Amino acid sequence: MAGRLLGLLATLPLLCLGALAVALVAWPLLVLVLLLDLLWWPVARATRRRLPLLPRDARAASIVTVSWNGKHFLQVLLPSLRAEVLRDGGDHQVVVVDNGSTDGTVEWLAREHPWVEVVALPENRYFVRGNRAGVAACTRDVLVFLNNDMEVKPGFLTPLLEGLREPAVFAVAAEVFFRDPARRREETGRTRGDVEGGWLKLAHVDPSVDERQLPFVPTLWAGGGSAAFCRRMYDALGGFDTLYDPFYLEDMGLSYQAWRRGWSVLFTARSAVVHEHRGTSRKAFGDDYVDNVIRRNQHLFLWRNVTDPVRTAKVLALLPLSTLARARRPARSLLAGLRFELRAFARALPRLPQALWKRCASRRHYALCDGRALAAANSIAAHRAIQGTDLGTLDVPGIGGRRILVLSARLPRLQHDGSWVLFRRLEVMARRHRVTLFAFLDDAQQDAAAAPLRALGITVLTAVRERNPLPGNLHHGVPARIFRDYSAPAMRAAVRRALEGTDHDLVQVEYLEMAHLVASLPRWAPRVYVCHESLTVAAARDGAMRRGALARVRAAFRTAQAARFERRVVDRFDRVIALSAVDAAALERLLPRRRVAVIPSGVVVDGLPVHAAAAAAPTIAFVGYYKHTPNVDAAQWLVREILPLVRAEVPDARVRLIGRDAPAAVAALQGDGAVEVAGFVPDLARELADATVVALPLRGGGGLRGKLLEAFAAACPVVATPIACEGVDVVDGRHCLVAADARTFAQALVRLLRDRALRRELGAAANALVRERYSVDATALAFERVHVDLLQGRVFA
């Protein structure tokens, strides 16, 4: 251990020295670049130029393949390509560029594939210059670039050409598979990326459900080995940039330039190739050299392309830090990593003047800034909003159906917790709209619980919730529980991917935890927030129950924290819906300029077991999901303070505590037979129907209590606190008995336990109330109205 510490201490000065060396170049460079941008900006404005969008002949393509000693690869590629060219029937041209091979490729091609045009170069000009030589021999309006270690699948060509019929489309990329299906798909063809924290983050992602179903979706870059490009636009951009010579990132650079000019780069899952990934370059040049060239080209890409001032400043100002961060890589010492990074940086510097010149020269053509270009490239919804083009539509059921993305902090399930409210709403929504649900799971096994939702035709995307591993929240900006359980970077990335990979007209966010994750992400479609429980109301009520000065101070702190947090999160949404009027008033108090709609939850009434007013033994049932702490308090209050008063009058009265995840504090209530902790019950409606009375002694929390509606739906007589009745228009003595303190609550229970006629009367009135006003269909209709208002711009505008 001491050795490790000493080693680290010895490395530290060298690391600092490395960072300093980078800083000495990067920071003056930052000043130079910003100055150059500032001076060049009026020139670029004055000489602004746009390439007119003209129709192109997308029936025939020139297909270019560069090969160096890759005869064995071509033996696989060319037969599949020949079959595809014949199948498509277009007047296609196939060009193979031989990069000075010594394996007899040229002779073999002349002998075996005379239909192929060969461009024989005297020496290896690598990927960029090799492809440029191939393009010079091309005669069609469309260029298709294929790596020599590919095999095209049947139907590869037609969708690519179809996509290029649209004049604003620059390129269309095919989906990439690997020959070994067990191998991780580090290349898929659907690409995304961003400039975050001063560095380029690029990734191939698995196409989402919608990305597979839609004919075309945006993609950040079209791979230079499996995509079709518009020749005219390609020439206007100057082709594969020799800045990145010999290989890697030239395709990314080309596509990014196209995005900046306002053209689209698309991906289609209908076209596919099989790749023998990095079959040539890695074997020929070694991993270290190739990785170093990639890193060098990443520097060059950022210097040449990223022009937003803030992003530029971040890239160069943070370069010393990001260099150190990247130096720490698995299976490599810190010093070796630093050496690698410095080498790449030093190799990029000689090309800096060329990068800066091209940076300036391209600016007059730009139509989109970096942020909008990246957003349009990453997200389907953003692409539609920015480019204004529809890439095809997904089928939606019914007339006027919409594509709705619902993001929920937990998977809605029936009979487990209050999330059944959302389940019922989704059930109705899915009848008319195309609903995609993204939800977090407690563990991977929980995904099976999504089967009932999938059976309704809902596309369910899930990710496992994880604890935030990072330090932070230094000034209590986020409530501790939400920071711990709903702030992990991986969770945010999963939400982002759901937003970007889904085709939607509207986003509906359920629960504050999810709203917190969504709020900071870019917004490209209207967003609705559904407040199930106001955190501020819950915190304030929790504080009111605290005793002792310190506890009250802490509670006041938490309430203020909740108020600030909730206000900041909720304010990022276009429309806010609360389930109860109390929560709506609280949110309006926090955001006086916002109008919060109140739509109560709906419940299914028909087909439930009906309450038997004459129960065998006087049983008081309480239902609660015990991870919700107000339910724990309610159970404790019922057993410790109310039940003794009840049993003084009705000695054989017993309490049955129903619900999953009962903590030790609730389990400990099970005592002398008067209390039974039943836990999760598979048929809750039957349990409620069999109980004599349902008690809802809630003193904290907010929102609308689904358990009240469930009890009413089963025609159960209910005794509840005023807090438990919030959101439901009950009349004390008509629909249920309302009591605020332990004594009156116990008296109400005794009254009901003794009076069978009253039980029947209350149950019938309550049942009639939910039938009339709290049916699932009625509440779904109210949501529908909000959606229509929002999409018609009455609120969104």
Added chain:
Amino acid sequence: MKIALFATTEAAPALALLAHVRQRHPGAAIAAFVRDEHRDELAPALHGCDVRRDKPAGGRAAFVRALRRERFDLAVVAWHGGERFQPLRLVALVCGARAVVAVDEAMRERQVALLRPWTWAGHALRRLAQVRAVTLLRAAAACYRATIGAVVAAVWLLPSALRWRFGRAPDRRP
């Protein structure tokens, strides 16, 4: 003799520690703190012990106060490391026992006392060196959050507190 045994380690080392303590102090009354999930597994070995939960009921301060009231003659605590943070390893130092003995994985005993840092500093440094950097950062962040961060937050949360306390929802009645 009253002994508080803090054995919130894995089940096997807890078992070994219990046997070790029983051998060293036959006939002592032992109050054993073990992890909830190990209670069933350790039940036969814990026979005769007063088995306590490792989760403080009613707040941490109350938990420590209750321990101090019990006036233990000896506190034995397992300092076995592990990724999981075990606050009871620190509680032993403040539980008010006349003597506190820490036992490591090799059953080496050392007498420790909160106010004599040289008795525990070496062990603490050894453990710290094994901890991942992010864990240390999280601990540092937690310390900051509980002290300076709380003071700063109290100031900048004041407007929110006032808005909530005195703010009114606009009247929406038609």
